[in-house]
Amino acid sequence: MSRNLDLSRRALLATIGAGGVAALLPGCRSAVEQAGDAGAGTPTPGGVLKIAQAADISPKTLLSQNNPNMAVCRTVFNTLFEYDHKTLAAKPGLAESFQLADNGATVTLKLRQGVTFHSGRPFGAKDVLFTLDYLRKDTTSSQLKHVAKAIADASATGDGEVRLRFNHPVSNMFDLFEIMLILDSESIGDLEKGAKLIGTGPFAVDSYTPGSGLKLSRNEKYFKHRPYLDGVDISIITQSSSMLASLRSGNTHLALDMAPLDAAAVRNDPAYELVVADPHDSTFYLASNVKVAPLDRKEVRQAIAWAIDRDRVLKQVLGGIGSTSSLPWSPSSPAYDKTAAQSYHYDPAKAKQLIAQAGAAGVRLDVVYNAGLATNAAIAEIVQYNLKEAGLDAAAVPLQAADFQGKLTSGALPGLFVNGHGFGHLNPATLVKGAFPFNADRNASNFDSAEYKQLADTLWKATDDTARRAAAAKVNAFLLDEQFVSDLVVSAHTYAITRKVRGLAWSMFDYLNLDETYLAGGRP
Amino acid sequence: MIGYTLRRVPSALLVLLVASWVVFAILRLAPGDPAVVLAGPDPSPATIDAVRHQLGLDQSVWHQYATWLGGLLSGDLGTSYILGAPIGTLIGHGLGNTAQLAGAALLLAVLVGGAAGMALGTTRRKVTGQLLGGLVSLMYAVPPYVSGVLLVLVFAVTARVLPASGQVSVFDDPVLGAQYLIMPALCLALPAAAVIARFLAASMRRVLDEDFVATGVAKGISRRRLLWRHVLPNALPPVVTVLGIQIGQLLGGAIVVEAIFAWPGVGLLLLSGVLGRDYLLVQDLLMLAVTVFVVLQSLTGIAHTALDPRMRDQEGR
Numbered sequence: 048m049s050r051n052l053d054l055s056r057r058a059l060l061a062t063i064g065a066g067g068v069a070a071l072l073p074g075c076r077s078a079v080e081q082a083g084d085a086g087a088g089t090p091t092p093g094g095v096l097k098i099a100q101a102a103d104i105s106p107k108t109l110l111s112q113n114n115p116n117m118a119v120c121r122t123v124f125n126t127l128f129e130y131d132h133k134t135l136a137a138k139p140g141l142a143e144s145f146q147l148a149d150n151g152a153t154v155t156l157k158l159r160q161g162v163t164f165h166s167g168r169p170f171g172a173k174d175v176l177f178t179l180d181y182l183r184k185d186t187t188s189s190q191l192k193h194v195a196k197a198i199a200d201a202s203a204t205g206d207g208e209v210r211l212r213f214n215h216p217v218s219n220m221f222d223l224f225e226i227m228l229i230l231d232s233e234s235i236g237d238l239e240k241g242a243k244l245i246g247t248g249p250f251a252v253d254s255y256t257p258g259s260g261l262k263l264s265r266n267e268k269y270f271k272h273r274p275y276l277d278g279v280d281i282s283i284i285t286q287s288s289s290m291l292a293s294l295r296s297g298n299t300h301l302a303l304d305m306a307p308l309d310a311a312a313v314r315n316d317p318a319y320e321l322v323v324a325d326p327h328d329s330t331f332y333l334a335s336n337v338k339v340a341p342l343d344r345k346e347v348r349q350a351i352a353w354a355i356d357r358d359r360v361l362k363q364v365l366g367g368i369g370s371t372s373s374l375p376w377s378p379s380s381p382a383y384d385k386t387a388a389q390s391y392h393y394d395p396a397k398a399k400q401l402i403a404q405a406g407a408a409g410v411r412l413d414v415v416y417n418a419g420l421a422t423n424a425a426i427a428e429i430v431q432y433n434l435k436e437a438g439l440d441a442a443a444v445p446l447q448a449a450d451f452q453g454k455l456t457s458g459a460l461p462g463l464f465v466n467g468h469g470f471g472h473l474n475p476a477t478l479v480k481g482a483f484p485f486n487a488d489r490n491a492s493n494f495d496s497a498e499y500k501q502l503a504d505t506l507w508k509a510t511d512d513t514a515r516r517a518a519a520a521k522v523n524a525f526l527l528d529e530q531f532v533s534d535l536v537v538s539a540h541t542y543a544i545t546r547k548v549r550g551l552a553w554s555m556f557d558y559l560n561l562d563e564t565y566l567a568g569g570r571p
Numbered sequence: 572m573i574g575y576t577l578r579r580v581p582s583a584l585l586v587l588l589v590a591s592w593v594v595f596a597i598l599r600l601a602p603g604d605p606a607v608v609l610a611g612p613d614p615s616p617a618t619i620d621a622v623r624h625q626l627g628l629d630q631s632v633w634h635q636y637a638t639w640l641g642g643l644l645s646g647d648l649g650t651s652y653i654l655g656a657p658i659g660t661l662i663g664h665g666l667g668n669t670a671q672l673a674g675a676a677l678l679l680a681v682l683v684g685g686a687a688g689m690a691l692g693t694t695r696r697k698v699t700g701q702l703l704g705g706l707v708s709l710m711y712a713v714p715p716y717v718s719g720v721l722l723v724l725v726f727a728v729t730a731r732v733l734p735a736s737g738q739v740s741v742f743d744d745p746v747l748g749a750q751y752l753i754m755p756a757l758c759l760a761l762p763a764a765a766v767i768a769r770f771l772a773a774s775m776r777r778v779l780d781e782d783f784v785a786t787g788v789a790k791g792i793s794r795r796r797l798l799w800r801h802v803l804p805n806a807l808p809p810v811v812t813v814l815g816i817q818i819g820q821l822l823g824g825a826i827v828v829e830a831i832f833a834w835p836g837v838g839l840l841l842l843s844g845v846l847g848r849d850y851l852l853v854q855d856l857l858m859l860a861v862t863v864f865v866v867l868q869s870l871t872g873i874a875h876t877a878l879d880p881r882m883r884d885q886e887g888r
Contacts, residue, residue: 099736099833103843106655111611185621188611192618240655257654257661258843259738259835282737284833285842288720289736293833296727296735419846449603449848456607456614483613 090550094566095278098559099290099299103258103283106241109228110181111188112469112556114304117540118281121558122263123165124228124246127156127175128221130555132325135379135473137221141170141229141247142209151216151510156224158207162270164231165251172203177232179211190470190481194223216510219474226556249274249562259283275550275565287421294319294543300566301551302543303559306421311366313543322542323368326555327377328472329539331360331422331465333414333430334484334532338493339462341407348530350401351463352391354437355430359393361536364425369538374523375471375478375485377537379555381512382475382519390527398437408438416465417452418445426535427465434463456483458493466491471537473555475519479503484532494531575876576869583865590861591643594854595636603848604628605652626652639854648855653847658855661840669836671741671748672828673821675756676763680817684764688771692806693779693798707772711765715824719758719831726754736833755832759824763817770813774806781805 102115109116109124128137128145137145142156162170181187182195189195200212213220229247230238237243244252249271250263263279282299284290287306291313293299305313314321333355335342342348357371373391376383402408412434416427427443434441441463446454454460470482478485480503484492487503502525506518526532540557547567552560606623607614614622623629627638642649648658687710691703713721727735734751741748778784779802787797826838833839837856844852 103654105609105653107609108611111613113612185617186625188609188614188618190611190613192615240650242656256664256835257651257656258665258840282833283835284736285830285839286833289723289831289833292720292723292728293735293737296723296731296733298727298734298736447603448846449605449608450601453602453604453607456610456619481613486613489615 090275090563090565092275092565093277094275095280096276096301096548096561096564096566097299098279098281098301098303099284099293100281100303101283101285101287101290104241104255104261104281106244107239108188109230109238110178110226111190112226114540117553117557118279118303118559119244119252119261120228120556121248121554121560122250122279123244123248123252124230125162125248126227126229126554126558127224130221130225130473132379132555135381135555137224140224141175142224149212149216151218152214153210153212154220155204155208155210158209159270160207162247163268164247165245165266166231166234168231168233170229170247172205172207172209174229174232175209176201176203177235178227178230181230181235182227189226191219191223191226191477193480194220195227216508217476218507218510218515219476219480222474222477225473225554250276250279253278271562273562275563276561279561291543294545297545300545300548304540305543307364307366307368308421310368310541310543314366318546320544320546322544322551324540324542324553324557326379326472326553326557327369327537327539328469328557329369329467330372330375330377330469330471330534330537331365331426331467332375332484332532332534333426333463333465334492335463335530336458336460336491336493337531338458341405341410342412342462344405344407345529346401346405347407348533349391349528350398350405350407350437351434351439352530352533353394353401354398354433354439355391355533355535356393356433357391357535360426360429361538364422364429365536365538368541369536372534372537373527375468375482375526375532375534375537376475377472379472380475381515382523384520384523387523387527391533393433395433395436398433402438409440411440411442413444413462414441414465415444415446415451415454415460415462417448419448420467423465423467430463430465455491458491460491464491475515475522476503476507476509479522480507485526490531492531494529496529499525499529576873579869579872583869586865587858587862591640591854591858592636594857594861595639598848598850598853599632601848605848605850608847609652639851643855643858649851651844651849651852653843653849654852658852661852662837662855662859665835665837665840668738668740668834669822669825669829669838671752672755672759672825672834672836673818675752676759676821676825677818679756679760680763680767680821681814683760684767685771687764687768688810689775689798689803691768691772692775707765707768710761711769713761715758715762715828716831718761719755719828722754722758723831736831738832738834755828755834758831759821759828762824763821766813766817767810770810771806774809775802778802778805 098118100118104119105115126140127142129140131138141159141162143159144157146155158172164170179195179201182189182192194217197213197217198211199214202210204210231245234243234245241255241257249266249269251266253262253264255261260282265274265277284293287309290302290305291309294302310321313319335348337343361367361369361371372388374388414427414430416423418424431441431443468482468484470478479487484490487500502522506522509515509518542551549565549567550563552563554560606619606626606628610619610622627635651658651661654661687703687707694700723735726733733754737751739747739751741752784802787801825836826842829836829838830842841856
């Protein structure tokens, strides 16, 4: 039995009308307009820069160079010196000048006067000494710890002066001064908990909500009399596609390190710009655990280096950002050698022949990668294909990030592994003494060589250009021969920005520098 | 009644105790180490060992378990290994945000599902019925990670009327907060709305075939009055039961939606905890979920006993 209780046309229209009202509600005051206030023109002050990044900041690892902290390091804190990007000369930061003595084994730093922390406390020599002590602690993570540990004596020699005496001449001490954020000793406990991040930088932290983001506001007492911006909002957006959508919707002005495919979409859109950071310190590599057969044999590792199609990795995975290379150095490094960097190239026939000669044809090899990183997954697939082409039974094996990192640091990865490294762009000693894949004292490949240790030490202690270049050349020849790490592509960090973002800068360690950044149109 | 409640307490406590063992053991069995995550990108063994000692992870497993359980019993949830903040604060913040999202989604599911169910259950037009039926099927079939992306594409990227991601509390700024809330809530609500619509439509069709409706029509009661005062109240009970189940599914679906819209709720917190092997955070969140479930189950049992005399009699025997 049917009843005539059909929904009336009036009821239907009323429903549609209610829906329309609901749809208009957002128009009262737009969250989108708040973020993307339009305008163009001269560097006028004002506005809040909206930044999106994939991972939450990690207050406990502020003194090591890692991606989640790139946006807060140089916006909230300062370093002692800042490298000039072209000459690599040390420009003043919290230290105004330096004086070397004892053949480079002692340095005296003249500190800037009149600088205050965000808490209002004056910055001074004891803060530099405190940060050095903090960095040397076992619980503190830093790739430049080996430099800090080489300091035999550190003292305040005057009101604004610090003298550091090293055990021996150290070639990469200015890498330490560039990477080391000067921390506030009084709030260090709160800093580790993320409760207070107090520095001397252009912006002070208003609020930090773990997992959500930070709100920064201009430091009115900043010693450089900037910034232009009223503030910075940093949001954590874990999905790269959501980051892209946020950028396109006007919710975000700057997206840090989007996945290459999303970055390519930005590059093809005239409304946005994909800025490639010039340090080129984001290198992708394929490495071997040399304790696993047949990777314990140099000729097999060399064959693998010939097998990989680096051009394909560069074009298909990294969207053409960077350059292929058989060595870890970026063009800015004093160790960079253009000819040596192209020593290995894609030659599957040669790879197949070498593998057959080594009696390794058909051997099963796992190519392990961090499944949380789309870039590494795509590279591992190419590697798997190339190695099969060369006669090896290769299989790409994903591991969860925490599992991968644990096995990497304990040298327990079962064969080949794909990953990324930095530190190929500045002093070469920092790479061979501090970057884990290449660290001569201990590395993920379990590669232990007295010759390599000696080469690394010589490079570290070589303070004049001629000696450093000679040592670097020997390291290059050694790395090319041993191939415990086969570098593939030297790439770079990227910043996807809307066209209204101007004056963006970064340090040689890719710390975002917003001193001179402004939004075209400024304050609404 | 009091006796029944007291008899339930030991079994509830036993369930919580077993759950705490399982939660603790599962995390320890998973590969990965929070000390390695915290030790930075290129850590030395000394750094990893020092961090492990600082976190207390070099203690025996039993000691770690006892410390954690003791903390829980004294109301101290501990400190997140990775985020460094007190877990109580983190959960409080995340729970508030997830509650806003799930609450708004539930409201939308009831409104959209209710309207669609009523229309579907009462329409006599074949084409309208088919269109509505197709729409409801689509709402059910499209998972939140697809509808979320589509909504963002249409309303945030193309039309630019709603923010693509992020969150402002509706209690801090209702207008802005509502704008941030609409898309994730809608995305979360659509499958639940579809289920409600289907159940309501079926229930209404059943009630419409009842004799009292024919009597009402014969007595000349207006269509609207008959529908709202007589048909709907009789059609609702099975829908309310389904609604209860949907609340649980909304909370589960919130994990995916929170990731898409960068909504800082407990789902995102749990995800980051699992990825970073933040043992304490994940343990506390899972125990919270188990506790809520156990309490709700116990309350349901108590309510049934209170409402149904037969159950009271059974318990009394």
